[in-house]
Amino acid sequence: MPPFRTMLFVGEGNFSFSASVSQLYSGTETSVTATCLQRQEEALRHEGAVTNIQIIKDTGGTVIFDVDCTKLGDCAALQGRVFDRVVFNFPHRGRKSGVKKNRDLLRNFFLSCVELLAEDGEVHVSLCNGQGGTPVDHPKREWHNSWQVAAMAAEAQLILTDVHPFESEKYQSYKCTGYRSQDKGFHLEKALVHVFTRSLPYTPAQILTVEEVVEGEKVKYNVPAELSDYMFRGFLCSGSVHPVRLVQDYIIKGLTEKWSVSMTTETVPFLLTAKQLQTSCCDVDSAHCYWINLIQKDLSPDSQASAAKETDSCGNSQGQADLQNASSSTCVTSNKTDRVQRRGAESFRSACSVDVDPDEESGLFLLRPSLLPQMETSPTTKEERVTDADSQVECERSNMSVEKYEKEGPCWDCNGVTSFLSGISGLVFKNVHINLWALPAFHELLITGVFPAECEPIKILGQRLETLLVPYGVSLITDNGGLRLTAAPMGLVGRVFEGKACNSTSHISITVSLNLDLLAVLLFSLPDWRILWSHDKRFLKQFALRLPGEPFQPFSLFPEHFSFDISFWTGPVWEERKFHAVVREASLGTVEQVKLIDTFSHPDLSQTSFCYRLTYRSHTHALSHTQALLFHQQLESLLSSQLQVTIR
Numbered sequence: 001m002p003p004f005r006t007m008l009f010v011g012e013g014n015f016s017f018s019a020s021v022s023q024l025y026s027g028t029e030t031s032v033t034a035t036c037l038q039r040q041e042e043a044l045r046h047e048g049a050v051t052n053i054q055i056i057k058d059t060g061g062t063v064i065f066d067v068d069c070t071k072l073g074d075c076a077a078l079q080g081r082v083f084d085r086v087v088f089n090f091p092h093r094g095r096k097s098g099v100k101k102n103r104d105l106l107r108n109f110f111l112s113c114v115e116l117l118a119e120d121g122e123v124h125v126s127l128c129n130g131q132g133g134t135p136v137d138h139p140k141r142e143w144h145n146s147w148q149v150a151a152m153a154a155e156a157q158l159i160l161t162d163v164h165p166f167e168s169e170k171y172q173s174y175k176c177t178g179y180r181s182q183d184k185g186f187h188l189e190k191a192l193v194h195v196f197t198r199s200l201p202y203t204p205a206q207i208l209t210v211e212e213v214v215e216g217e218k219v220k221y222n223v224p225a226e227l228s229d230y231m232f233r234g235f236l237c238s239g240s241v242h243p244v245r246l247v248q249d250y251i252i253k254g255l256t257e258k259w260s261v262s263m264t265t266e267t268v269p270f271l272l273t274a275k276q277l278q279t280s281c282c283d284v285d286s287a288h289c290y291w292i293n294l295i296q297k298d299l300s301p302d303s304q305a306s307a308a309k310e311t312d313s314c315g316n317s318q319g320q321a322d323l324q325n326a327s328s329s330t331c332v333t334s335n336k337t338d339r340v341q342r343r344g345a346e347s348f349r350s351a352c353s354v355d356v357d358p359d360e361e362s363g364l365f366l367l368r369p370s371l372l373p374q375m376e377t378s379p380t381t382k383e384e385r386v387t388d389a390d391s392q393v394e395c396e397r398s399n400m401s402v403e404k405y406e407k408e409g410p411c412w413d414c415n416g417v418t419s420f421l422s423g424i425s426g427l428v429f430k431n432v433h434i435n436l437w438a439l440p441a442f443h444e445l446l447i448t449g450v451f452p453a454e455c456e457p458i459k460i461l462g463q464r465l466e467t468l469l470v471p472y473g474v475s476l477i478t479d480n481g482g483l484r485l486t487a488a489p490m491g492l493v494g495r496v497f498e499g500k501a502c503n504s505t506s507h508i509s510i511t512v513s514l515n516l517d518l519l520a521v522l523l524f525s526l527p528d529w530r531i532l533w534s535h536d537k538r539f540l541k542q543f544a545l546r547l548p549g550e551p552f553q554p555f556s557l558f559p560e561h562f563s564f565d566i567s568f569w570t571g572p573v574w575e576e577r578k579f580h581a582v583v584r585e586a587s588l589g590t591v592e593q594v595k596l597i598d599t600f601s602h603p604d605l606s607q608t609s610f611c612y613r614l615t616y617r618s619h620t621h622a623l624s625h626t627q628a629l630l631f632h633q634q635l636e637s638l639l640s641s642q643l644q645v646t647i648r
Contacts, residue, residue, distance in 0.1 A: 020171035199622035
């Protein structure tokens with residue numbers, strides 16, 4: 001029995017196709033409803049129509065005449081009904097209609113049929129070879145000369161999920177008709193069936209308010225709107241089948257063949273202080289950080305004393321003012337963050353090479369660009385601390401006593417390599433310009449271990465990573481004593497580098513940092529990194545039994561792209577990175593490329609005109625020309641309100 005219990009056929013001519021389907025599923029619970037545009041007396045003139053209609057009725061089906069497939073909601077006999085499958089075979093406006101009229105027919109049909117389509121239903125549209133305008137057509141027509149079936153369906157929030165040959169031989173009594181509005185057949189060779197399903201609606205960006213404990217103090221802050229959909233998704237949770245988690249498990253399993261790997265399970269905050277970043281010596285450009293203004297901060301006695309030390313340029317104590325504002329509450333607004341952030345954005349280019357006033361720096365917060373600062377301060381990952389369980393494992397492997405292990409540190413195998421590695425993984429953020437492989441948020445996996453200096457640990461780790469990742473297109477390149485892991489076309493996907501100096505001069509700490517999102521794209525052959533963030537259940541469903549190396553099957557085929565230009569005047573100060581942030585927010589992440597195509601500085605006014613070209617495309621949602629234009633109009637509105645530009 002087919003999974004579709006209710007089937008609606010529209011645009012029937014002689015009813016031979018719906019009659020064939022009725023016979024094919026006779027005796028099952030499938031119900032067939034066949035409709036045609038013509039009135040009954042006109043429809044019955046088609047050769048074989050009378051017999052085919054009787055077959056449909058004899059098998060329990062229904063036949064309805066005078067039904068406009070672009071206005072299905074107006075049909076009284078169909079009102080209140082929903083169908084698991086809606087079928088439109090070889091739609092055509094009749095006679096020598098051009099492609100534009102047939103595109104209009106398709107668009108209006110899709111907009112109409114979704115009113116009667118079940119939530120998990122399908123729409124099937126059969127087209128002659130070349131009409132659809134998809135890569136499956138052979139030969140493929142020029143885009144402007146096709147019916148653009150996927151783009152027309154997107155207007156009704158439908159996505160193309162499958163394309164397969166039209167198997168006319170399966171329907172033995174089917175006889176095509178209607179060539180140039182005549183009772184003549186047409187060529188069915190290489191005809192294709194295009195299958196469409198519903199897309200999830202777009203979720204508007206929102207500002208999330210988060211409370212966390214950072215450096216012993218409770219803080220409250222807003223997450224930038226363009227990042228709202230990346231927060232609290234739980235991809236790395238235990239039991240998750242998300243590809244990011246599967247890649248992490250694959251890496252760790254590969255490493256455990258040579259070392260014992262212990263992943264920390266403690267929760268670490270999204271927020272860092274600049275002091276934490278500086279202490280860790282992360283190689284991070286401050287311009288690529290999301291700097292955060294606190295909404296509230298709970299002042300401990302120590303922080304109150306520190307705040308009281310700060311005096312503004314007028315000689316007033318900022319700390320005293322903050323304490324006065326907090327007289328009725330333990331929470332205060334961080335008034336100094338804006339001033340400190342401006343200083344940080346200019347001078348904090350390398351967190352480990354710039355001298356920053358510790359008192360001033362303590363008021364500077366950012367979303368973590370790396371997990372390294374938190375890994376180095378985590379009690380479970382410090383070199384000199386191990387859990388009882390870790391100690392016991394090492395004792396069993398090396399016949400050492402727990403006391404000796406805790407005193408002397410990790411044991412080493414016969415090749416002088418540490419048998420214990422510790423790790424941490426989680427979401428990190430980079431304030432980057434929009435392009436195909438720039439990720440504003442991704443999951444980082446950090447693995448660290450202490451090795452004897454003479455055993456060439458970077459080489460040993462590199463060899464293991466090479467075994468795991470080279471088959472998927474990753475290359476390992478020696479760089480400044482470490483390794484860079486790269487892959488085409490995305491570029492850098494990981495690094496292996498020497499960490500902080502150990503207490504022992506004979507050992508060195510080595511850290512592996514991997515971008516799990518980009519590795520997931522490689523290991524599962526994903527079309528785009530943004531698909532990792534899909535809420536569509538069809539995405540995760542594929543990974544329940546899937547292993548790395550098995551290619552992903554897209555649930556949205558051949559998504560179209562749309563390009564729009566935007567021009568505006570700015571004032572004397574222009575921060576392009578803020579422009580990209582607004583683009584992400586306005587487009588809900590559907591812009592995949594932003595290209596500056598023109599600039600002009602006014603000779604008399606302190607104004608500059610910028611012209612950008614934006615390319616919209618989505619692999620997770622239906623994106624029509626209409627929807628892309630709405631996003632573009634929303635962008636114009638947000639640019640005017642948030643960046644005070646003047647749209648040209």
